[in-house]
């Protein structure tokens with residue numbers, strides 16, 4: 124039994140995915156100090172009421188710098204190259220304030236949807252210079268009370284073919300870039316692009332997170348080169364590839380081989396359902412392929428995967444609310460996930476992206492930061508299916524948001540108003 128006054132705060136009756144029955148969570152100095160069925164202490168209490176507590180969602184791939192652009196461009200774009208061209212044209216005019224304002228909007232939505240960790244890609248090239256990077260750095264600082272934001276700097280327009288990008292990338296890595304990205308499919312020399320990205324990763328001792336491919340033609344790809352570079356440089360467990368839509372176009376035998384290759388090289392895959400579904404398969408006039416790589420199946424075969432947001436309300440994805448619970452639901456539905464896969468689908472927006480980002484302080488465990496969100500459900504198995512409300516969130520034991528439950532007003536015999544909370 125822990126002595127009284129040992130805690131600053133106790134969460135009572137929290138259902139954890141790892142516990143059969145609700146537990147109490149004691150918090151001291153912003154960290155979890157104890158997890159037990161019944162803690163005796165007189166600290167401030169928050170009653171979770173047997174509801175599900177998670178350590179927050181982890182968005183391992185989002186673009187805050189080019190979010191919320193729908194009002195500025197045509198809405199009839201439908202291909203990857205058109206989307207890249209449209210943003211390239213607009214970003215020359217981006218100011219630090221502009222990027223900050225649009226990014227803050229998305230960040231605040233993500234926070235109230237329960238995201239506690241996020242990796243944002245930030246475009247670095249001569250068109251935008253370091254303005255986007257500066258804005259996102261300011262967002263990281265200003266929202267540190269609610270979310271851990273990590274910056275992945277990357278050359279969206281290519282590297283070897285875009286003079287000036289390399290120097291800017293180096294500057295960003297010196298000045299707070301925490302991960303390096305790459306985009307070989309926009310470079311005239313994809314292998315040289317990858318080699319330079321890996322050189323910089325080693326020089327600055329940062330992880331690699333690539334935009335790998337974005338089409339459904341499996342006759343060529345850069346995946347072999349990524350795995351080769353990863354193994355040659357001993358970077359297993361430090362490399363992720365985003366989209367990887369070609370994997371969705373492989374027949375079973377080739378997919379099996381690619382899966383084994385990814386698992387062996389320790390290369391993770393991030394699936395971005397909203398964008399992949401929007402941009403892929405548009406040339407088909409019927410029975411359109413959806414271009415969605417089946418992350419939960421890759422996970423079953425030893426590949427680390429995540430499902431993430433990518434873009435919000437821009438030419439790449441004219442949808443989005445930065446809710447990862449909704450995204451996991453969307454993914455599971457389109458990916459033909461069965462009920463037995465639902466747990467993995469929840470992992471894809473929590474534990475697995477935390478591992479992909481090599482976060483060491485994530486999870487509801489003694490010694491870790493008291494970061495948690497509360498979902499209005501008493502059964503974790505169906506959280507992604509039923510989309511429960513996310514009622515509140517805490518970071519380091521401090522409440523960062525709460526959501527009030529909707530109320531029904533059924534008529535009553537007496538004519539007296541009554542309010543009823545709908546069943547969760």
Ligand SMILES: [Zn+2]
Nearest residue numbers: 244334365433
């Ligand atoms: Zn992306």
